[in-house]
Amino acid sequence: MHLIFRCSCAGDLELDCHPFPHCIIRNFLDSETFVENLQTELLGLNFNEKSNDLYKFKQSDDLKKRKEPHITGLRAALFGRFRSWLGEVLGVELEPTVDISCARYEYTDVLLCHDDELEGRRVAFILYLVPPWQISDGGTLDLYSIDSNFQPQSIVKSLIPSLNTLVLFEVSPVSFHQVSEVLTEDKCRLSLSGWFHGPSLERPPRHIEAPVSRSPHLPRDETVLLEWVNPVYLDISYQEQIQEEFEDSSEIQLKDFLKEEKFREVSEALRVAQIQWTKKGPPNKRCYDVASLDTLPQCVGECWELLRSESFFLLLSNFTGLQLHYLCPADDEDEDKEEDEDVPESGEATGSSTESRSPSTPVCCGELRRWSHGGYTLLHDAEAAQAEYALDLVLPFSSAEWQSEFGGYTCYVANEEDEELLTVYPENNSLALVYRDKETLKFVKHVNHRSSSDSGNSSTCRALYDFSFVYYE
Incomplete structure (x- = not known):
């Protein structure tokens, strides 16, 4: 099938090197009829739901062997004449590799910040086949x-999808981009996308983030537990039941953990107090608000100290059987097993971050986080390289009823595997404890547009707050 590209018309082509080299070719295909028939063929494909830390959308199977006439014609043209022209423009010999698929983005679908880098990818392309589209549609x-x-900083250019428009950009260590969340409920963002392959660009040294500082417990006695914690969890026999359940599954959620009046007091303070919040990035790793500790109101600061107190370390030891306090009875058999199999040499799993302290000194790190529309965390290589044995704690405070369909829940996955091992949904005043090993990673799922008010008025968005701590033996 013969196709005519209209990229020679100066009014149809836009080149820009900021923030990285990209090109926009409008009215890319000469025949409107061809475009309509191509849309029809693509919408008739089978699409698979794709969802992980980075994205949520529907994708077709690889299109390199599809026989539909318009898909076949476009594929032949893109990876034939057009690829030759592109290689000449770039002065690069592009390989004959065919890499193309179709994506459907619908309400709340998103592809978060990433750089597209993968061995052999040189130029990315997207051909939009959308209905009339506005920026308010996302x-x-x-x-x-x-x-x-060389880390992503802020969005400096947003390209609105437009029918029969082709976007190209050079894949490089700094080609950070995203597909913002689709906000319209009655349109489908249909596109063909893929990569032209060739020699990869040279990568600068990867930036290594400073390790998060860890601290031993604060010297607070059991009085703080009596003041804050639901008395049922201070009963020794009940703690033994909790430990048995935790040792079976390595996770547990303790409902109504704080005394009701304390939970209400902290919830109200989080909602109305003048806490200073800072956006935490970079966006290829995370996006959420973290509280400045010196601006916390008194009751919130006291809750923070509870989770860092010596008596709480001991309570966690009783809940989990982990050695988080010297008074926790040691299990000789488990100790022998850990010595032989689990416990790395000092610094083996985390580099220099563990070398400055004794491996026998329990420590923790924590944050008070605020989640709202657009918040998330992503898996990344550095996190996988530094993974170690740890106990995760999350204690949520939501300002309105929070539903699982909003996102904001924590997923645990095996390293380099897509299948989720565990999902922890935020529930008011429910203390979540999860023990993870060196092969287990976690992320917080993107908080989507449904977290805004039901009326669609984004000025009254819901927010979720949580204390997030990690404890190390």
Whole structure:
């Protein structure tokens, strides 16, 4: 099938090197009839739901062997004449590899910040086959600037999808971009996308983030537990039941953990107090608000100290059987097993972050986080390289009823595997404890547009707050 590209018309082509080299070719295909028939063929494909830390959308199977006439014609043209022209423009010999698929983005679908880098990818392309589209519909292709560490910093350009428009950009260590969340409920963002392959660009040294500081417990006695914790969890026999259940599954959720009046007091303070919040990034790793500890109101600060107190370390030891306090009875058999199999040499799993302290000194690190529309965390290589044995704690406080369909829940996955091992949904005043090993990673799922008010008025968005701590033996 013969196709005519209209990219020679100056009014149809836009080149820009900011924030990284990209090109927009409008009215890419000469025949409107061809475009309509191509849309029809693509919408008739089988689509698979794709969902992980980075994205949520529907994708077709690989299109390199499909026999539909318009898909076949476009594929032949893109990876034939057009690829030759592109290689000449770039001065790069592009390989004959065919890499193309179709994506459908619908309400709340998103592809978060990433750089597209994978061995052999040289130029990315997207051909939009969408109905009339406005910026209020979401689904824009957002391009990020970078900071001095070659990390994504902020969105500096947003491209609105437009029918029969082809976007190309050079894949590089700094080609950070995202597909913003689709906000319209009655349109489908349909596109063909893929990569032209060739020699990869040279990568600068990867930026390594400073390790999160860890601290031993605060010297607080059991008075703080008596003041804050539901008395049922201070009963020794009940703690033994909890430990048995935890040792069976390595996770547990303790409902109504704080005394009701304390939980209400902290919830109200989080909602109305003048706490200073800072956006935490970079966006290819995380996006949420973290509280400045010196701006916490008294009751919130006291709750923070509870989770860092010596008596709470001991309570966690009783809940889990982990050695988080010297008074926790040691299990000789478990100790022998850990010595032989589990416990790495000092610094083996986490580099220099463990070398400055004794491996026998229990420590923790924590944050008070605020989650709202657009918040998430992503898996990344550095996290996998530094993974170690740890006890995760999350204690949520939501300002309104929070539903699982909003996102904001924590997923645990095996390293380099897509299948989720465990999902922990935020539940008011429910203390979640999860013990993970060196092969287990976690992320917080993107908080989507449904977290806004039911009326669609984004000015009254719901928010979720949580204390997030990690404890190390």
